[in-house]
Amino acid sequence: MPAKAPIPIKKDADDHYRYKMPALASRQISSGNGIKTAILNAKPIAKAIGRTPASLTQWYSYSQAIQAKQAQNQGQIVLNGDHDNKKLLASLYEFIDTFVLCPVCQNPETTMDRRGQGLILHCNSCGNTSQVNATKTAYMIKMNDWILSHLTTESRSGTATTNDRAGKIDLIDAQHEAESKNEGTGQGVFIDVEELEKIRKSLEGEVNQEKPQPVSAEEENAFFEKLTSLCRSADSSDTEIYRELRNYQNRAGMKDSSMILMLFEALFADEPLKILDVIVKHRSLLLLMTMNETNQRDFLSFLCQFICKTHPELMSSAPVIFYTLYDNEIIEDAGVSLWLKKASARFEKDKQKASDLRNVILKDFLKWINEAAYEETEEPENPPEQSHNDENDEKEEDLDIDSI
Secondary structure (H helix, E strand, C coil), rough: CCCCCCCCCCCCCCCCCEECCCCCCEEEECCCCEEEEEECCCCHHHHHCCCCCHHHHHHHHHHCCEEECCCCCCEECCCCCCHHHHHHHHHHHHHHHHHHCCCCCCCCCCEEEEEEEEEEEEECCCCEEEEEECCCCCHHHHHHHHHHHCEECCCCCCCCCCCCCEEECCCCCCCCHHHHHCHCCCCCCCCCCCCHHHHHHHHCCCCCCCCCCCCCHHHHHHHHHHHHHHCCCCCHHHHHHHHHHHHHCCCCCCCCHHHHHHHHHHCCCCCCHHHHHHHCCHHHHHHHHHCCHHHHHHHHHHHHHHHHHHHHHHHHEEEEEEHHHHHCCCCCCHHHHHHHHHHCCCCCCCCCHHHHHHHHHHHHHHHHHHHHHHHHHCCCCCCCCCCCCCCHHHHCCCCCCCCC
């Protein structure tokens, strides 16, 4: 039986939602003590949502009022009784909504801390810190208390930053804690996609919904200077920059591709040799702006033109640049495939150099992606990502990016 495609981590998100997890797989098993239900891929699901199998086991025990335990290899959760797969998935989404998703940006890249007697979610994407609202049901309160009992409070040292945490998960979560500290190297949460449609929509409530008006060249230049200044400032957060971009986009009636181009120039044009540092520094912003494979295709096209035409000295560094984008989950397999399949002549004017970039310089990188994708299809715990319909991509208006 073929493995099911990954599903969005957030309930009711569309297929383009960036953060995904393996589809929950369960089956009924028999034992000397009666019928039991096994969640076969509990471990990869836990990894995908950034929590431990132990916490999922305890959640099902409380929420379903049953006895639940981890299998000896900790890859499965065994529940007493017969439980429908849809019911188990609904319960999983309830856990995710309460204990995983950031209430502001709906991003699952969160860590858990203790503040006083409360459980705190800190979002590594938008920087929001808020207390978990687990008072809806008795089992949520129990789960909240269980998590708190497995957090050991430690005092902060130094200045508080996005990655500082007031507590650390004890031995039961030690392995995940080690992984989450490697966020910058891409060794953290399992994310198959790469979309952030829901994050964008959740932030739109804070964006001015003005009727689009034509903007003059002077106004556009003034905004670009402001955007560049924000990108350079150490005091500007990615969330602030994103809101400024969306406010301007709504006011000017600009397409996503135009905004990606403007951001690309603001981030990289003046400091091409620092491109790797900028990618890592503004990872959250780039994630928000490359929400689906079409946006990723546009971004890669701008990057190709940037390297081939404007900064050929970066040609030999292209594999490292592409790997950094891929490792930080800013571009994904679907976006790379679309870029390779539907290159735009208007995006990439120098066809020979663009061809050399794809077929020679990036040959090993692209081969590595294909091999990694093949290995994932061989692994039952990590089902292949569902292919998307690209019909609408053909209608996307190309941009002339000679200005890069």
